[in-house]
Amino acid sequence: MNDVSSDMRPDIPDDYRYAPSHEWARVEDDQVTVGISDFAQQSLGDVVYVELPQVGDEVNAGAEACVVESVKAAADVYAPVSGTVVAVNEALEEAPEMVNQDPYGDGWFFKVEPTDLEEMDDLLDADGYEQHCESEADED
Amino acid sequence: MLTSIGAPSIDALFDEIEPALKTSHFDGIDEGVDEMTMIQEMAERARRDEAGPCFTGAGCYDHHIPAAVWDIAARGEFMTAYTPYQAEASQGTLQLIYEYQTMITGLTAMDVSNASVYDGGSALGEAVLMAVRANRAHPSNKTGGPRRIAVAGACHPHYVDATTNITRNQGIELVPTGTTDGRVDLDALTGMTGDRMPVAVIVQQPNFLGLIEPVDEIADWASANGVLVIAVVNPTSLALLRPPGEWGANGADIACGDGQPLGIPMASGGPSFGFLCTRSSLVRQLPGRLVGRTVDRHDQPGFTLTLQAREQHIRRGKARSNICTNQGLLVTAATIYLAIVGATGLSRVASRCHERTRKLVGTLTGVNGVRSHFAGPYFHEHVIDVGQPADRVADAVAELGIVGGLPLGRYFPDLRNCLLVCATEKRTDADIARFGDALQQVLNG
Amino acid sequence: MNPGETIFDIGKPGRRASAQAPAAGDAPDLPASCLRANAPRLPEVSELQAVRHYTNLSARNFSIDNQFYPLGSCTMKYNPRGAHRAASLPGFLNRHPLAPESASQGFLACLYDLQETLKHVTGMAAVSLTPMAGAQGEFAGVAMIRAWHDARGDDGREEILVPTAAHGTNPATAVMCGYRVREVAVGADGDMDMAALKAALGEKTAGIMLTNPSTCGVFERRIREIADAVHAAGGLLYYDGANLNAILGNVRPGDMGFDVAHLNLHKTFATPHGGGGPGAGPVGVGERLVPHIPTPVVARDGDRYRWVDNDQIPGSIGRLSAFMGNAGILLRALAYARMLGREGMRRVGEYATLNANYLMVRLADAGFELAYPERRASHEFIITFRNEAKTLGVTAMDFAKRLLDYGFHAPTTYFPLLVAECFLIEPTETETKEELDAFVDAMVRIRAEAETDPERVKTAPHTLPVSRLDDVKAARELDLTYSFGEH
Secondary structure, three states: OOOOOHHHOOOOOOOOEEOOOOEEEEEEOOEEEEEEOHHHHHHHOOEEEEEOOOOOOEEOOOOEEEEEEEOOOEEEEEOOOOEEEEEEOOHHHHOOOHHHHOOOOOOOOEEEEEOOHHHHHHOEOHHHHHHHHHHHHHHO | OHHHHOOOOOHHHHOOOOHHHEOOOOOOOOEOOOHHHHHHHHHHHHHHOOOOOEOOOOOOOOOOOOHHHHHHHOOHHHHOOOOOOOHHHEHHHHHHHHHHHHHHHHHHOOOEEOOOEOOHHHHHHHHHHHHHHHOOOOOHHHHOOOEEEEEEOOOOHHHHHHHHHHHHHHOEEEEEOOEEOOEEOHHHHHOOOHHHOOOEEEEEEOOOOOEOOOHHHHHHHHHHOOOEEEEEEOHHHHHOEOOHHHOOOOOOOEEEEEOOOOOOOOHHHOOOOEEEEEOHHHHHHOOOOOEEEEEEOOOOEEEEEOOHHHOHHHHHHHOOOOOOOOOHHHHHHHHHHHHHHHHHHHHHHHHHHHHHHHHHHHHHHOOOOOEEOOOOOEOOEEEEEOOOOHHHHHHHHHHOOOEOOEEOOOOOHHHOOEEEEEOOOOOOHHHHHHHHHHHHHHHHO | OOOOOOOOOOOOOOOOOHHHOOOOOOOOOOOHHHEOOOOOOOOOOOHHHHHHHHHHHHOOEOOOOOOEOOEOOOOOOOOOHHHHHHHOOHHHHOOOOOOOHHHOHHHHHHHHHHHHHHHHHHOOOEEEOOOOOHHHHHHHHHHHHHHHHHHOOOOOOOEEEEEOOOOOHHHHHHHHOOOEEEEEOEOOOOOEOHHHHHHHOOOOEEEEEEEOOOOOOOOOOOHHHHHHHHHHOOOEEEEEEOOHHHHOOOEOHHHHOOOEEEEOOOOOOOOOOOOOOOOOOOEEEOHHHHHHOOOOEEEEEOOEEEEEOOOOOOOOOOOOOOOOOOHHHHHHHHHHHHHHHHHHHHHHHHHHHHHHHHHHHHHHHOOOEEOOOOOOOOOOEEEEOHHHHHHOOOOHHHHHHHHHHOOEOOOEEOOOOOOOOEEEEOOOOOOOHHHHHHHHHHHHHHHHHHHHOHHHHHOOOOOOOOOOEOHHHHHHOOOOOOOOOOO
């Protein structure tokens, strides 16, 4: 992690929860919004496509929910919590670069009506996730 | 070189391989020969297969190939190049594929095309896999039941076989609808309702027997029922016939076929190439390579492989297909062919083939005991009934130096007296007369 | 030609190569509803314009005839012109695929001879020539494994094992055959991790897909132990022939314990790559899988040759193409094999291995880091630029692009995935020592540039028809066909 310059240090906001597979989740009005972290978008590089789930799809915590593609890679995105997809970010179809530009805002992927909101407690907080990212970077 | 390596002998370079594995069973292979001898041996065999005029089509056609096509396609710069992964070193191949994609989508009136797959049969297999991926709304995705693909009318039996074999391990089942007078049994197709509703329907136009299928009715029925339409077409015919993108109100969803008629020798059926086109909305379900136009660092236009994240070298087990071939050299020939003949030339080839076939049918049905088997419109190919087992007739005609059509009994037992015949623009009046005389001699002595 | 100028840009309405079309037939006697309303948009150019355009395009390619192509796992060797000539004989080019057997004896004899030759090469009991590429050979192989288990009623086997270093086609193929993929780790020495293998094997194992020499560029030394373990678990072994060139005439997949093997004729048997195909991927099978081989195959009765189809091989996985696969490629491979003979084939493997080991040692001596320094190279080897990437910020991709400026096609980059910043380098037997030395010189010069002028390397290539292309724009703003009237 030492040779990562400060401007590359991933942004890990405190008010989100994180999965070890680099998705973030945030509760708003009893719905969980899901996206990928700044660390994930940096590792992927320029995102060119997001294969979104369909509204109504059932997703399970830890299982594949959709796919994000850069030019040279395709990464599965796992649902951080279980539930039903109630909204997807259709703007990504035209502007996948929002995942790179604003991963925690306009670059969100989908929203879930969770079956068990307590699953949020199984996710990492910002400190835990930062440690997790550092340990992954050290492995390289 | 061994000194640099620090090895005493070439054998030492294999010292990680246990000695017991080294073979001593290579003696079944002969000593090598020089190029001259090899060519002489091969030429002796090739001569044995030289035949007179060819009246067999059935997916492979004896068209004229302009001399320039293979003079250019066989240039080492095309023929001995690798897959264009290093775009900057492959602009020739990449731009050519972009031009090919444009031409084949123009012919089929579809939005997008990949850079080709192996052949027409395997293209249909890929089209079926693609349709199953694309039709996410189909109930079989929820129930986990078999994914049925209807085969409407007479589709090439080898294509159906290859497709069945390529797709059967993924819970996919091809269901023939049966035929009436050689064409689709529309009642049987539209009777596939409820649980039997297929994911997609395959239609070949003109069909395997040369007959014109009611593609508009099929496409409109499919569209109204959430069934995807897979068109199988002969590219030459598309100079004249309505293209898949214009079938029914909404067009076909996927169009495929074999590119052999576009400047590729028959050569025992391969290599040719399979083309595979679809709607823009399904582009990410396409397997195989795609070339896109973009710009370089200096904002100059250039071409590169794109959407590679669909493919096996990135997606591995989740790839759209395991395919990592496009039949590049054959696409090169087809692209040059289409550039040289253009739309006018291709429509002349198509209308001339049809005119020759009608002349052929007229001549053959003038032979005592021979008649057309099916009534109604046909294009470029036709089924004639010779009144006795057609396989023996074809062999006897072959003895007289004529490749005289395909006996159909092997595929359709009730057509055992029938030959599928075809004449391309290359068949002269004299060739046709010769076939007529040969048939007369075989049937009536 | 101007950059990006297509055949559509240089046409004029109504222009055509009139010598190249027959006189039109009469208007077809077809219902108007069947007919096309508007002619397709195709080029409108003279024959000379077409010839010149595509000749100029050809000059914008690298090719074996022009450049050294040290592409690992691709075996870009010289494609002898004699083989091309033989396959282009009129009797072969003009044969209809469904011509009667009586008019096909020459072609059938060639296929039969190639089947027999490949049986000896692979050490297998039977060969089917129909698969049209390596990936289709893989498909045939795994489909046969499935057919074998199914025929025995052993239907609980759901997994195919694949090493982490495998070609992407292996897992993709297993999935196409309805299997789940289970990856098995590769050890630090490039051989399979035996403990991981044994942990993965079990009653769910249908088979394993292996390349040997592996994609790490080393010979899998415990192959017989692996074969015994897989067989003991009830699975079968599939041999991916991508790297057969290394051991041609020396070691045979059948003797290693494999049950099925495919060969890439466009690699080992020198048929041209054609800018992405055609290839051919014949499969050889051991006794167990003979009842399942794909059709058609060729049999000989005395001096007559005949097709053998599904009616005589009822357990066959069936046909995989409309006709006989890529027949013309099969003829080229036979011509090549005939010229080599048994001694020539052995020399292919030996010289390919010699060239690879020489190039590996020269690059190591020049300071490049080997991925497996303790191992012999097979016909290929891996170097890693992880140090250059870390200290100079110059990646394997940058080295690859700069090599193009020096007139060398780049080696395979970033494969296998388990070695960071890597090149997989395969020189093949047809390159001279001088060519290998020149490649080493170029590599040394590029590293010197990376130290003194890294931007020069990072922005390469500088001398080709285009500079580095914007892949992101290509994927985000898809432009897959020419837009008439917009350029």
